[in-house]
Amino acid sequence: MTDQQAVLDLLDIVEYGGCAEPEQFFALMRRTFKIAHLLYLEAEPLADGLKVCRLHHTFGAYAAEIYRTRALHRIDPILRLALGGVRPVEWTTARRRFPECEPLFHAAEEIGLSTEGVALPLPSPAGRMALLAINANMSPVEWSIYRRCHLRDFQLAANLFHASMLEHAATAGAIDERDMRLTGRETEVLTWSAAGKSYWEIATILGISERTVRFFMTNARRKLNVVSNTQAVAQAVRHALIPTI
Amino acid sequence: MTDQQAVLDLLDIVEYGGCAEPEQFFALMRRTFKIAHLLYLEAEPLADGLKVCRLHHTFGAYAAEIYRTRALHRIDPILRLALGGVRPVEWTTARRRFPECEPLFHAAEEIGLSTEGVALPLPSPAGRMALLAINANMSPVEWSIYRRCHLRDFQLAANLFHASMLEHAATAGAIDERDMRLTGRETEVLTWSAAGKSYWEIATILGISERTVRFFMTNARRKLNVVSNTQAVAQAVRHALIPTI
DNA sequence: TTTTGAACTGTCACTACCGACAGTTACATG
DNA sequence: CATGTAACTGTCGGTAGTGACAGTTCAAAA
Known part of the structure; x- marks a missing residue:
């Protein structure tokens, strides 16, 4: 088994910001x-799949090329299970549950990826999703022992790393999300629209003219970069921009 | 330090469904x-605070009464930090960062709650949030050692418990939402509508007539008991009826 | 004081949506 | 075979949403 002291040291480093870059964290984990x-x-989430906001991995150039060209991340059942759930996803479980994906796993084996591993869902701000997938070149028996002992280490390390990634993104990206913040009235009209009210009804509720309701809705659509009220409401709900009724 | 074997056993029990009820999990954790x-x-999230969907705790009747009557969960800075973030929140950190909440912490001390502890944010689907708060009656020094050693155990146990809570809720609530279940096509048209597509565009994408798209959308509206496509999409996103993958 | 941002309003023309009418086809289940 | 469910289509007429035109008012920040 791995040295317990080394594990605790790793967790300390990740918690207290010593792993600002993914490469550092990955190297430390692999070591x-x-x-x-x-x-x-x-x-x-998007209508026809996922918009990948950030992707870091330790594949070599050849493996990464295969992963990209075959668009494995679009069909990878492990990603689907992990991004849709809360529980750690075992690679072998995903393989058994999706027999039709067997060719995918063969392709993954080509690039040294599929023997044993686990994918950990990570908590994210409303509507987003994240995961850390861990792959080990171990025999099933060896892995099951190793997993039992270190899943807790993986989980905490993943959470802490993910937290620092989000914090880093928040400070770096604070500028370009300024224009996406909705004003009070924009939020209100979106909220009522999500509740099924028409422009006329919203105008009556808020005590303003129908034209003004349309004005706020247009502003909201522009800020959210969408083309319809329906899409605007979907975005707003996903990003928790409007209150739940 | 706590017996490592007991910890691994606890994690096994929680992972493999031996803790369906919160009381069992809490008892096991405290033991x-x-x-x-x-x-x-x-x-x-709501406009003016939080809507609490589920709340379990191990407070005694007296402590719970105080917690409820003073509505601590509405102003508790620990909940605010944990529900809004990703990183584990130390009770003492929250106390330092919100000096104006000092009376609250005094009230918490009355009911034996505030000495040392940590709150763990948990990943949840579709705009929801969850946390597990852990409180220990230890001295600061004792707690810092204990925390360093067991935070990883807390984190994994919390994740696994949370997962089984969500799964339990999903199977329990599946019955009375029978008529709200959408068919494949209904889900598809809702999904594309949420992506800002018009009826004509959806018809083209799915290779069916525009009239048929309207037919599915009408069925979806009827099932969801809403009056507009916008409201239908809002509902669908909130209830995770349309793919987040 | 100028500027910026939020809140607010009117009209026109066009497109999208929505309800109600009335059907067909295919497949699984009892 | 009957029943039920999902998938599918056409037409009509009214209402709702959308973009582009062109503004006013108020308060706070620069």
């Missing part, structure tokens, strides 16, 4: 644990 | 770790 590869993914 | 109190909270 401390017997991990072959790591993949960190932040995404938000 | 395994030197924990005074636990609080599990699921919530969703």
Whole structure:
């Protein structure tokens, strides 16, 4: 088993900001644990799949090329299970539950990725999703013992790393999300629209003219960069921009 | 330090469904770790605060009464920090960052709650939030050592418990939402509508007539008991009826 | 004091949405 | 075979949403 002291040191480093860059964190994880590869993914849902906001991994150039060209991240059942759930997802479980994805797992084996591993869902601000996938080149028996002992370490390390990624993004991206903040009235009209009210009804409720309701709604659409009230409301709900009724 | 074997056993039990009821989990946690109190909270954001969807705790009747009557959960800075973030929140950190809440912490001390502890944010679907707050009656020094050693255990146990809570809620609530279940096509048209597509565009994408798109959308509106596509999409996003993947 | 941002209003023309009418086809289940 | 469910289509007429035109008022920040 891995040295417990080394694990605690790693957790300290990640918690107290010593791993600002993904590469540092990945290197530290691979050094401390017997991990072959790591993949960190932040995404938000779209109609026809996922918009990948951030993707870091330790694949070599060749493996990454295969992963990209075959668009594995679009169909990878592990990603689907992990991004949709809360529980850690075992690679072998995903493989059993999606027999039709067997070719995918063969392709993954080509690039040294599929033996044993786990994907950890991570908490994110409303509507977003993130995961850390961990891959080990171990025998099933060896992995099951190793997993039982270190899943808690993986989980905490993943959470802490994810937190520092989000904090880093918040400070870096604070500027370009300024224009996406909705004003009070914009939020109000969106909220009532999400409640099924027409422009005329919203105008009556808020005590303003129908034209003004349309004005706020147009502003909201522009800020959210969408083309319809329906899409605006979907975005607003996903990003928790409007209150739940 | 706590027996490592007992910790691993606890994690196994929680992972493999042996803790369906919060009371069982809480009892197991308090037995395994030197924990005074636990609080599990699921919530969703509202305009003026939080709507608490589920709340379990190990307070005694008197303490719970105080907590409720003083509505501590509405102003508790620990809940605010934990529900809004990703990182584990130390009770003492929250206390330092919100000096104006000092009376609250005094009130908490009355009911044996505030000495040392941590609150763990948990990943949740579709705009919801959850946390597990852990409280220990330890000296600061004792707690810092204990925390360093067991935060990873707390984090994984919290994640696994939270997962089974969500799964339990999903199976329990599946019956009375029978008529609210959408068919495949209804989900598809809602999804594309949420992506800002018009009926004509959706018809083209799905390779069916515009009239048929309207048919599915009408069915979806009827099932969801709403009056507009916008409201339908808002509902669907909130209830995670349309794919977040 | 100028500037900026939020809140507010009017009209025109066009497109999208929505309800109500009345059907067909295919497949699984009892 | 009957029943039920999902998927599918057409037409009509009214209402709602959308973009582009062109403004006013007020308060706070620069």
